Every structure is written in C-alpha cells, then in structure tokens.
Amino acid sequence: MSETLIIRLGHNQADKLHWLIYSDTEQEIIASGELQNANELVNLTDKAVNRQFVALLPAADVQLKKVTLPAKFSRKLQQALPYIIEEELACDLDDIFIAIDEPYQNTKNSETQYGIKVAILNKTWFETWLKCLADYQLSPQKIMPDALLLPYEIDKASAIALDNKWLVKTTDWQIAEVESDWLNTYISATKVDTLMHFTPSAQLSGINGLTLESKESQFDLPLVIFAKQLKNHAFNLLQGDYQVKKQSNIVRPAWRTPAIAASIALVLTLGLKGFQVYQLDQQVSVAKQNVIDQYKSAFPRAKVRPHLIKKQLKNRLKQLEGGSGAGFLDLMNDLVIVFKEVENFEPDSLRYDKKRNEIRLRAKAKDFQTFGRVKSILENQGLEVSQGSLNNDGDNIVGEVKVRRQS
Known part of the structure; x- marks a missing residue:
C-alpha cells in the first residue's frame, strides 16, 4: 500500500488524538487532523480502507528495556523472559504484556554478553485500546510507541514537541514523554552530550555542556516525521496473542x-x-x-479540500446557523477591515454565538505580534476583544480571538 493512515492514541480515550494520511511514494501529506476523543474515531473508519494503518502509543505508557540473558536468545529463554525481569517490575506478571524486538550481543574483553530488547505495557490498557479501534472497524497492521520513531544517530538524543510535552529518544531503545517544565531536568539527568531537536524552542538553551542541533530543514508535524521513519523499524507490538492473522486467498x-x-x-x-x-x-x-x-x-481565504467539499459546506452552514441577524453582519464588517490591513493573518474557522453576540475566530499568523496588531485594530473600532492561548504550529502561530460589541 502506498498510503499510510497513522493515529496517535492518547493515555486514555478522553484524550485528544492526532491522525495523518501520508503518501509513501510521493512523500507528502494527504490529510491530517485532530480528534477530541476516541468517540470521533468513527470519522476515520472510511479513511483506513485500502490503506496501511499504524497506531502509535504514547511513550509514557510503553516501557522499553534491554534485558541481559545468560545465553544466546532462544525459544526456551523467550518463555523464561517474564521471570528473568520479574524482580525489576513493580507489578504482577499477569498484568503486563511483553513484546520482544531483535536480540543483540556485545563483546568486551573477549567475553560475549547476550541480550534482548523488550517493550512492556499494561495488558488491560492495551486490550482496551484494541477493542476501541475494533469497534470502529479499525484494524492496525502495526502498533509502536511514538517516540521510538524519532530519528536517531549514535551518541545523540532527539526530541520533538507534541501537545505541550516533549517526546525524547536518548538511545536506540530508550524513550520518554516529558512535561515541558521538566525537560531541562530530564535532559541533564540522561547526561547526553548532543540533542537534535525537530521543533523550534528557546526552552532547550541553557543546559550546561549540552550541544544543540536544530534540524530546521526537517521541522514538520510530529506524525510526518514518524511516518518517514516507519520504514526503518520492523518492531511491532502486535505479536503473540495480538499478532495480525494473515488472510488466506488459496x-x-x-x-x-x-x-x-x-x-x-x-x-x-x-x-x-x-x-x-x-x-x-x-x-x-x-x-x-x-x-x-x-x-x-x-470563502476566498479558506483552503479547499476537494474530497471534503461537502463536509466543508456543511460546517460553514453550521457555523453561520442562527447568525444571519444584524449583529453578525456588523461584526463581520469589522473583521473585514482586519483581513484587509493585516497580512499573513488567515482564518481557519469562524463561529457566531447569537446569545452573546460574539464571533469566535480561530486563525493562524506568521508571529505573535500579528495577533497583537489584530487585537489593537479591533479595539480601536470599539469592540471587546478576548484573545485565547497562542500555540506554535511549525512555521505559524495558531490561536483564537473572541470579538463582541462592548455592552
């Protein structure tokens, strides 16, 4: 299959989910978006048809370990693996699922040390997500922890921001999901010398002894970077009892x-x-x-998606429903001035609250100052302006502006 649907699941089914359709042959995005929670997975059922489907799990919910073995890896050692690592676990063996990756060996001082890479996760949590996907006719061919798909170079860590957190990969088999406030502390504790980052951030500066490599030419959506790395990883959590059964066409x-x-x-x-x-x-x-x-x-400023044109029209009608009165038109006339005077300020969505006589405009701009200028212009027109949080989305700043008449 030349196209892949990737869904990044949440810690629970109430969390926001990210999705992306990526063309492997054209190396470009076909479609992408966010779901507010798992109930909206129904919107992706049709998109999975005739495409490879890969599900990604949050790094914080999957523990990666390298386990030292007494001998070369074999079927017998695989059966004994849970008992070999039992002392290192803080939970019952019956509560976890252990997936294995490739075995490895190191030679030092003429002695060979054998080991195996494993991934450990809560069995009930894993099965709950598998059932949830199945309820929407979504059957992944592959499941992986998200941060494992970060680019990796020997003796260098890599990091990318997602949902106000950082996904970090410090070795070929060591990953983490770190709150933004704890990022510097975590990087210092790992004692890495060089950090490659795929998200622009001033937060990373100031760590003593750390060399930063900004991969500006590769800055992109996290799921795009993950999609490009899929071909480099054969690991799949769908193994053992969860292995995908191949259909026979004999x-x-x-x-x-x-x-x-x-x-x-x-x-x-x-x-x-x-x-x-x-x-x-x-x-x-x-x-x-x-x-x-x-x-x-x-809608001259709107981006047209031909395969979703029907849905776009319905959304526009819903946004304008109940807003055909003078209040809506007056506010729109004031907004038109903004679009004429301010460059690189593009609306993504617009909603009108009739009860509050308020327009909620979600837009993107080239920098934070642009949002400040928009707010100033609207206030000079006698409007009450409330600006929501502004987020860095690649090369753009995305945020929400609420506009209403002063009471």
Missing part, C-alpha cells in the same frame, strides 16, 4: 478454471459499460469543479 485447483472464466466474463461486461461510466465521470468532474469555484468565491 484457490483449490478444481475451482481455478471456472473462476478464471467468470473473471473474464466480468471484465467483458464492465468493458461494455466503460464508456458510459467515463462520460458520467466527466460530468461529475465538471459539476464538482463548479462547486469548488463557488466555494472559493464565497
């Missing part, structure tokens, strides 16, 4: 000839209808382009 020899004959007949029948279908497709394409042109005319 045809018995006795049925082979009739099946081929039926296939030929079907192809001929479809071929006769092909020209008519082609004509209908042409008519649909023309009609669809007309709809897109009208949408662009009505």
